[in-house]
Ligand SMILES: Nc1ncnc2c1ncn2[C@@H]1O[C@H](COP(=O)(O)OP(=O)(O)OP(=O)(O)O)[C@@H](O)[C@H]1O
């Protein structure tokens with residue numbers, strides 16, 4: 001929860017942004033372009049509608065609002081994963097107003113089951129850090145309204161039509177109680193504050209300036225539009241076998257939405273219609289490479305957390321886009337494919353010593369193979385690093401004692417294995433194991449003049465015992481005594 005001064009800050013920021021609203025539609029479109037790929041028409045229409053709306057809001061805030069303002073609520077139509085929600089979120093960020101998103105399906109007619117539609121407005125107040133004045137200029141984004149079409153709903157008290165008529169008032173203008181009737185605690189709190197002498201709080205919020213954007217996939221709509229167009233051209237339009245053109249949905253009229261199952265009063269209050277296009281392979285490629293909200297950023301930072309720089313070649317991005325297209329889930333498919341490709345690396349590479357991972361075309365086609373190659377390379381570098389460390393230990397030992405130690409091949413392998421199992425550097429293991437050797441071997445050299453020693457795997461089992469045995473032998477014989 002934000003602290004009071006922080007909330008105050010946010011409130012001020014909101015208000016300032018709205019009061020200073022001076023964007024043109026082109027400014028807003030330019031902002032959206034940074035994040036949303038394609039959807040040119042949608043971006044233009046939304047920019048114009050939103051500019052109009054917030055110019056009105058600004059006038060209202062300065063007490064110069066028109067007497068009869070007709071709101072330009074927006075209906076956003078398009079398939080899944082092409083950027084509908086993303087567009088609205090970016091819009092809200094750009095203008096700097098609070099936004100609430102909800103699925104129409106979670107509302108029921110009575111308000112007893114699930115949430116009440118008016119709760120959306122109250123949620124907006126929460127988003128505005130409790131400031132009703134700001135909340136009344138927010139955006140409410142309602143997804144899946146196509147599911148409210150009456151033919152979709154089979155059930156006793158869950159009715160799409162009921163939700164639609166509950167929404168009618170909100171879409172236009174109505175006063176919504178700030179405290180829900182079922183919010184007993186909230187009611188008691190206001191009463192309590194009031195008794196303590198606080199000035200009586202506002203009891204309602206008006207929806208006149210709240211911008212509603214509703215959206216849905218409206219899957220069967222193209223069919224309906226196609227039928228209507230054919231009917232009107234009676235016989236002139238050949239019945240092409242190629243099916244329904246993907247852009248025909250943009251021809252949808254109010255009557256088509258009514259036939260789809262929406263109430264005329266409901267669709268009538270959504271005068272601005274925006275259609276989003278399906279994303280093709282190239283669009284998906286641009287979403288990955290060029291959108292400021294690209295999921296690649298997310299992956300890059302999750303690898304960067306382990307000091308690994310993640311890179312993609314253009315070819316890899318092309319292939320990812322191609323595979324994502326087959327998922328038929330719009331840009332959401334990109335995440336599915338990236339997840340699949342990166343999953344094995346995300347598990348194996350952290351703290352492996354790797355500092356860079358390049359995803360190229362071959363990696364996209366066979367991530368496991370690329371991972372196996374990387375792991376092999378890591379293993380090899382580790383081995384050569386181990387050898388270097390052992391050499392370094394022996395050299396330092398010689399420099400400080402004038403005595404040569406040698407390990408036979410089996411001993412070397414055993415040392416590496418032990419260091420690996422203990423998770424320590426092999427040089428540290430040697431220093432620990434042979435810490436008494438410089439004194440001990442000097443003593444032997446004193447006794448019998450030997451300055452060359454070879455350790456086998458057996459000698460390593462208990463280096464102390466080995467050393468003691470050698471020392472004892474050097475006293476007995478006074479001559480070269482090491483068993484080789
Ligand atoms: N046109 C686009 N440009 C850039 N990124 C996009 C675009 N479309 C989708 N994305 C990315 O995919 C994610 C999912 O898209 P979004 O939530 O907007 O889909 P949607 O159209 O609302 O789909 P649904 O109908 O399933 O809710 C976004 O968060 C964004 O990262």
Ligand SMILES: [Mg+2]
Pocket residue numbers: 084085086143
């Ligand atoms: Mg969505």
